[in-house]
Amino acid sequence: MHGPNLLNWMNPRRATMLADLATLVSAETPSRDKTLLDPFATMLAGRFQALGGKVDLIDNSAGGNHLEAWFAADAQLDLPPALILAHFDTVWPRGTLADRPFRIDGPRAYGPGSYDMKASIILLEAALTGLRELGLTPRRPIHVLITSDEEIGSPTSRSLIEASARDAAHALVLEPPLPGGLLKTARKGVGGFTIEIEGKAAHAGIEPEKGVSAINELVLQIPRINALANPAVGTTINVGLIEGGTTPNVVPARAMARVDVRVTTMDEARRIEDAFHELQALTPGASVQVTGGINRPPMERTPAGRDLFERTRQIGRSLGLELGEGSTGGGSDGNFTAALGVATLDGLGMPGAGAHAIDEHILIESLPERAALLACLLLEL
């Protein structure tokens, strides 16, 4: 077990890791801004090349470029690679740094995208550097994907992630952990549906009977939609946005709702998708059109995922870490890999808090131990 050696190597490097984190946080990377994403991907490519990786920038005309890197590709052992998933986009718009630059305050380091998940990229760099400098060869080739669009549902990276996962022994996802540093072994699936209602416009004063109110129809549909929830099995529904009508004296011809759905099992995903697409108008003359679906399948607990977590917990003990696990309602790219049957462990990023919130931060103290943990996983799994 090389855990203690790796931890000893990481311990004096906290300040270096923080300086590297400052560099990454100080370059903004909103998910839809290619002019900011592409230079960042290029910068990352340089950093990973300097660590001895075989690095490719993946051109993406529909969004920011993605980064792919291979390490230990010449490992003698003929084993399938470990897939490491990270993303460099953040939910923060251009200009956020002007109000909230990177800053250190006591035990915490703050900044947009620090916790979700630029600190994770720093952990990976530190892990790879530590292994190299200590002359330790990972057990299997390491396939790294750092993508540019996770925060908007991975529209352009999903196929790349899935193709990579099919060849991998397991997927290690560097999203932040749960409170207390708990690893994520289950995630809800995420769906989005749009309900569009068409009625018929008419003058509200002169001949309202000739109209069909799309708003009234939508109001009838909403209880039916909410009734699809089954919180006992983790299925929740949020009608998060409604719109409709034009002006008070016109019977509204159009109305629409957008709905967020979370599910814990594929069975529930199918039930919900079927139910949404079977919604029918209740008002004569109105029509209902439903689009959307479950876009991230649930990451369910599987025997292979459980085994991966148990081995990780053993490795954590060699570093003096008692790792726990938990589930979350949020989705990540781990949902895609788990749905393919690939053993997936998520939450390997930095402890902290405030994902997508203005107090986003990491806990500085944990940098060495989380970097050492990741290095040990690359070495031994």
Ligand SMILES: [Zn+2]
């Ligand atoms: Zn994230």
